[in-house]
Amino acid sequence: MEANTTLVYLSSLFGRIAALTEEDRLSIEQLYTQIMPKAFVRRSGCNDCYKDALIELQIKIKNSGMKKQKYRLRNGVLLFDHESKEYYTNSNLTDKIAKAYLKKHPDEAKLFAEIPEVETEETEVEDEPEIPEVETTSKGRRKNKQS
Amino acid sequence: MTNCNALIAKDIVASCDDPIVGGLEANAVIINREDIDFALVSFNTTRKNVIENLPLKVGKRGYKAYVPGGKPFTGTKTSLEKGTYRNTFANDFALVVLENDPDVAAQVIDGLANGKFIVVFENNHKNLNKATTPGDSAVQVFGYYQGLQSETIDNDKYSEEVDGGWSILLKETKSPKSAIFLYKESLTATKALMDALTQLPANGS
Numbered sequence: 563m564e565a566n567t568t569l570v571y572l573s574s575l576f577g578r579i580a581a582l583t584e585e586d587r588l589s590i591e592q593l594y595t596q597i598m599p600k601a602f603v604r605r606s607g608c609n610d611c612y613k614d615a616l617i618e619l620q621i622k623i624k625n626s627g628m629k630k631q632k633y634r635l636r637n638g639v640l641l642f643d644h645e646s647k648e649y650y651t652n653s654n655l656t657d658k659i660a661k662a663y664l665k666k667h668p669d670e671a672k673l674f675a676e677i678p679e680v681e682t683e684e685t686e687v688e689d690e691p692e693i694p695e696v697e698t699t700s701k702g703r704r705k706n707k708q709s
Numbered sequence: 710m711t712n713c714n715a716l717i718a719k720d721i722v723a724s725c726d727d728p729i730v731g732g733l734e735a736n737a738v739i740i741n742r743e744d745i746d747f748a749l750v751s752f753n754t755t756r757k758n759v760i761e762n763l764p765l766k767v768g769k770r771g772y773k774a775y776v777p778g779g780k781p782f783t784g785t786k787t788s789l790e791k792g793t794y795r796n797t798f799a800n801d802f803a804l805v806v807l808e809n810d811p812d813v814a815a816q817v818i819d820g821l822a823n824g825k826f827i828v829v830f831e832n833n834h835k836n837l838n839k840a841t842t843p844g845d846s847a848v849q850v851f852g853y854y855q856g857l858q859s860e861t862i863d864n865d866k867y868s869e870e871v872d873g874g875w876s877i878l879l880k881e882t883k884s885p886k887s888a889i890f891l892y893k894e895s896l897t898a899t900k901a902l903m904d905a906l907t908q909l910p911a912n913g914s
Contacts, residue, residue: 636749636765636767637765637905637908638745638771638906639905640762640898640902642893647894649894649898651904651908653904673764675767675768
């Protein structure tokens with residue numbers, strides 16, 4: 563599934579979040595496991611788990627497309643960029659940021675749990691994809707915004 | 710190497726702008742001590758009781774401990790221990806597990822009974838009005854030096870307090886420092902670091 567199609571699909575799920583079927587939930591779990599740098603936790607009695615997962619997936623796909631993250635930090639690590647004053651954990655780290663950070667701080671590679679071994683063309687971090695915004699129509703349906 | 714000095718080096722005052730308050734927040738993190746990658750733990754360059762990164766071994770995670778109520782983790786404290794040549798500190802971390810089923814018994818209680826742990830918890834007192842390093846009072850660490858081990862574990866079926874749940878006291882003895890804090894740049898960043906301890910690895914293990 564392409565990024566645009568997935569975003570439209572996620573938006574449609576979001577539109578009926580209160581009435582998700584078991585199939586919808588499984589689909590969210592599979593997408594989450596496929597794309598996010600961490601596993602989906604199915605907690606009993608958690609009403610917002612799937613809503614939260616949908617939001618996280620939408621942000622991740624908008625920021626870095628459908629590809630699974632290649633760089634992942636160890637748990638318990640926070641990277642702080644003294645120039646930008648930004649901090650990163652696995653929750654907000656993107657491959658692009660990780661690659662740029664490691665270029666400046668190669669000695670901190672030991673704080674990563676996963677780093678692509680060889681930067682081949684295939685593993686090279688791509689620029690952030692241009693994805694059209696998804697907006698909600700007045701009838702509650704979602705559609706791709708035409709630019 | 711110089712002798713460790715045993716002198717105080719700061720005035721003792723009470724902050725009127727940010728008065729100290731007691732108690733703990735309801736969320737803490739328990740980590741199996743053997744899952745910490747000690748070689749990668751980093752301390753502040755000048756304040757050696759401030760941990761700035763607490764990396765776990767690859768594929769390992771900490772576990773959330775949520776205790777509801779007005780006084781969560783009641784009984785948690787630090788006390789002086791008199792020694793022959795040097796005094797040290799004992800840390801008590803008290804928690805309750807308000808659940809009891811086969812999974813809780815096997816995966817939580819049995820582990821707590823025999824393991825060694827590090828606990829990261831959040832004080833109610835944040836100290837956000839400090840001129841420098843605001844918020845560095847918030848997150849504290851027990852068990853870094855010696856590990857916390859179970860001192861008592863009770864499951865009183867008629868307990869008025871825990872209603873048949875588990876009541877646990879973890880204890881660290883002979884810690885050479887009175888307190889270890891977790892702090893990196895700001896309280897927001899530190900809370901993000903605390904959250905980063907419990908993320909499930911991508912493979913779900």
